[in-house]
Amino acid sequence: MITLNKFEPGIHYYMELDKKLMKLAIKLAYKGKGKTFPNPCVGSVLSDCSGKVIGRGYHRRAGLPHAEVNCINSAKGSVTGSTLYVTLEPCCFFGKTPPCTDLIITSGIRRVVIGSEDPNPKVAGRGIAQLRKAGLEVVSGVLNEETDILIEDFRKYITKGEPFITVKAAFSLDGKIAARTRDSKWISSESSRKEAHYLRGINSGILVGAGTVFTDDPSLNIRLVRGYRDPVRIIIDRDLKTRRSAKMFSLPGKHILITSRSRLSEALKRFSGLNNIKVISCSLNRARHFTWVEIFRKLGSEGLGSILVEGGSGIISSLIKQQAADKFIFFISPRLFGDSRAVPVLAGFSVKSVNSSFKLKVSEYRVIGEDIMLIGYPDYRRH
The missing domain is CATH 3.40.140.10 (Cytidine Deaminase, domain 2)
Structure with missing residues (x-):
């Protein structure tokens, strides 16, 4: 035995x-x-x-x-x-x-x-x-x-008092976020859009530029997933293009409008009586651009621990130039525009060589619907 x-x-x-x-x-x-x-x-x-x-x-x-x-x-x-x-x-x-x-x-x-x-x-x-x-x-x-x-969001907020910044964009194989007519519905698949709404749900705020608000009049709420609160809607509006009648202001939830100091009094007057919007002024640099460090410090003091950026090419390019974004999530659609006048994912951002190009450290990629979702972290040390 x-x-x-x-x-x-x-x-x-x-x-x-x-x-x-x-x-x-x-x-x-x-x-x-x-x-x-x-x-x-x-x-x-x-x-x-x-x-x-x-x-x-x-x-x-x-x-x-x-x-x-x-x-x-x-x-x-x-x-x-x-x-x-x-x-x-x-x-x-x-x-x-x-x-x-x-x-x-x-x-x-x-x-x-x-x-x-x-x-x-x-x-x-x-x-x-x-x-x-x-x-x-x-x-x-x-x-x-x-x-x-x-x-990662908690770490940045608890140690620096600033929100963790995630840039989200959907674009075609040739890097376009919209046709020359500004039509962008829908570049990405329904599965990708559902994932994008989940990203809205797990962030404290959602940020866009005034151009997006003026052109698309978005709601910036959560519709495709359940169980999450709408994020605080943040508009970057240097020249005060945002209308009082913008759709999002009629929706429940908090809004923050960032404008230049020279436009502060005009902004306060325009949005007077709207209890769900707060106007914050920030300084401009010599090139008349905002400094993201100042913006994010002020948003951190407003209790925002993480922000999803859904801005256009100008906002995304500015964040890269100022090395202000912490994470990028891209939905790459199997479409081709083949049009030099279609709207690119980046604008005013160019490099002279491959070695000087902006690069992500890819942490994850997967097929989602018809698209590829790529998640990466910026390698700012190359610049």
Whole structure:
């Protein structure tokens, strides 16, 4: 009779299990994306000593219990000796809710696996230190590239007080966002447009230029996905072209109009009586252009943690020139205009050589509907 030794999992087994359950925690965290501000979105999973999932949770809204609390409370029976997976380092201070570290320590959890350390100066490694001091085994940095993306907007806002800026554009294979007649409905597929509305939902604000408002009279609300609040609508309008009768002003929600200081009094008079619009003035440089740093600092002070830019070629080019955008999401349609007078995705932006061209570090691309969605981060070091 052959006797088999009891299976004893090794380091490789735990590494793979940690990655598998962290992926599940990340998936849970995205359920709260766009709904937890000013808190980060966080997901959590609890497993027993055999690796079986016995609890799961995510942070739903600011002021409500954190992901770890929801996860632990979802478990049936004792959690003693279990492993907690959480996409972000547990908090260790009293805010609107008690510290998560206290509950983790008193619950009997043996091991904690963390994705990203919390960039919040109130935490910043202190949560991990508290858990280790209490005798818990802590592993950090598991799938941290993915968990860092999850909190990229929170990281910038909590450390700099400025919103995370994502540029979104849909264009043809030859780089056109509209025909020469300014017709652009629809370059991208329905699936891409639905994804674009999801992007609106997970951002605090949506930004366009006055030209877009004047030409298209957009609503800039969320129609193709459910469960999200409309973002704050932001208009960049140096010369005060925006009409009081613009469609978006009749819709519920907050609006912010950025204009030049010389136009401030005129703007206040034009939009007087509209309670859902705030006018903010910013200075112009010698070329009579706004400085994005000033604009985004002021929008950050308005409580906006992330902004989706849906502006035209002028806005996008300006952001690239001033190195002010953090992320780009492009929907590339299988269309060709073949018309030099069609509207390009960039305007007033040119380079003299391939080596000096603007380049993205592509993090993801996938087929969505008939289009290709490309996500990338700017490589400003080349300029």
